[in-house]
Amino acid sequence: MRTVDVYHELTGASDSPVLVLAGPLGSTLEIWDPLVEPLAERFQVLRYDHRGHGRSPIPGGTFTIVDLAVDVVALLDRLSIEQAAFCGLSLGGMVGICLAANVPERLSSLVLCSASAYYDDHGPWVERAASVRWAGTASIAPDVVARWFTPEWAAAHPETVERAIKMVAGTPDDGYAECCSAIAGWDGRRSLGRINTPTLVIGGFQDSGTPVNPHAKTLASAIYRAKLEVLDGAHLAIFEQADKAKRLITRHAAAR
Numbered sequence: 110m111r112t113v114d115v116y117h118e119l120t121g122a123s124d125s126p127v128l129v130l131a132g133p134l135g136s137t138l139e140i141w142d143p144l145v146e147p148l149a150e151r152f153q154v155l156r157y158d159h160r161g162h163g164r165s166p167i168p169g170g171t172f173t174i175v176d177l178a179v180d181v182v183a184l185l186d187r188l189s190i191e192q193a194a195f196c197g198l199s200l201g202g203m204v205g206i207c208l209a210a211n212v213p214e215r216l217s218s219l220v221l222c223s224a225s226a227y228y229d230d231h232g233p234w235v236e237r238a239a240s241v242r243w244a245g246t247a248s249i250a251p252d253v254v255a256r257w258f259t260p261e262w263a264a265a266h267p268e269t270v271e272r273a274i275k276m277v278a279g280t281p282d283d284g285y286a287e288c289c290s291a292i293a294g295w296d297g298r299r300s301l302g303r304i305n306t307p308t309l310v311i312g313g314f315q316d317s318g319t320p321v322n323p324h325a326k327t328l329a330s331a332i333y334r335a336k337l338e339v340l341d342g343a344h345l346a347i348f349e350q351a352d353k354a355k356r357l358i359t360r361h362a363a364a365r
Contacts (some may be wrong), residue, residue: 112176112183116164117157119188121149126217127193128152128362129181131201133223133345134288135246135253135277137163140198143348147355151363155193157184159200161284172287174295178207185215194362196220199319199344200288203295206328209308210300218362219308222354223316223344225324226297226331238289246285250277256318257345269348301331308335309361311354313346336361 118138128148132140138156148154158165160172160180181204185193194217197205202224209219228234240249254273255263263270277285310332312325319325321339329337338357342349347358 111168113160113166113168113180114187115157115160115166115180115184117155117184117188119153119155120145121153123153125151125153126363127155127190128358129155129157129185129193129195131157131181131195131197131204132159133199133201133257134292135162135250135280135285137276137280139163140273140276143351144355144358147351148359151359152194155184155188155190157181159204159284159288161287162280165284167281167284171290173291174203174207174297175211177204177288177291178211181208182212182215191215192217194218194220196222196358196362197224198222198347199224200292203292203297206297206300206304209304209306210297213304213306216306218364219304219306220311220358220361221308221325221328222311222347223313223319223325224310224328225319226301226328227295228292231293234289234293238286238293241282241286241289245278245282246280247278250274253277257343258349259315259343262342262349298327298331301328302333304332307361307364308332309357310335310337311347311357312337312339313342313344313349314339315342316344316346318344
């Protein structure tokens with residue numbers, strides 16, 4: 110299994126506990142900008158770009174969610190970080206599930222935001238990968254971002270929406286398409302029962318892509334002693350409700 114040296118940035122005091130932030134499909138580490146400074150008051154925040162995203166390399170061939178998780182372990186090793194709190198959003202949450210199930214000693218806590226262990230219908234992911242390979246990420250970017258935010262919040266924050274569209278459109282076609290295939294090919298449901306890492310699940314009440322029922326509720330019921338919080342927002346509810354999300358993430362990740 111070949112790892113990728115993913116691009117990363119560290120923010121915060123070097124003697125603070127580390128909190129890893131892993132973003133959704135089609136994002137770069139800049140997606141976390143609204144939460145970085147508040148979280149850096151308590152943590153050394155480690156953000157990174159998934160392989161094939163942002164400034165991380167695009168490896169040849171196919172890859173899986175496991176490969177994305179191994180990249181994180183390699184990053185922690187490279188930075189000599191033995192253990193960290195982990196917060197994953199959407200695709201990043203899948204990576205977090207994989208890490209907590211297979212290398213639990215590397216995680217002190219886990220936050221899963223708008224995440225899923227499995228999608229019953231693989232068709233949309235296969236179709237999206239095909240669309241990107243045919244017409245590029247720019248062709249799907251507006252539709253993708255339309256599901257990230259509620260219409261009301263999007264109308265009030267047009268600059269944020271525009272930046273998000275440019276972020277998705279700027280994602281390399283191969284990297285985006287291969288991550289779509291990785292999502293379609295992954296089933297993490299059997300992993301959930303192995304997770305003993307303290308886990309907080311955050312869902313978006315208006316998330317149409319990964320609805321609280323069944324996705325967040327499945328995670329919260331299957332992971333040992335997991336807690337569930339639901340924010341009023343769409344797929345990126347943690348940014349629509351950034352103050353609440355910051356408090357939830359900080360409180361959970363700081364509890365040792």
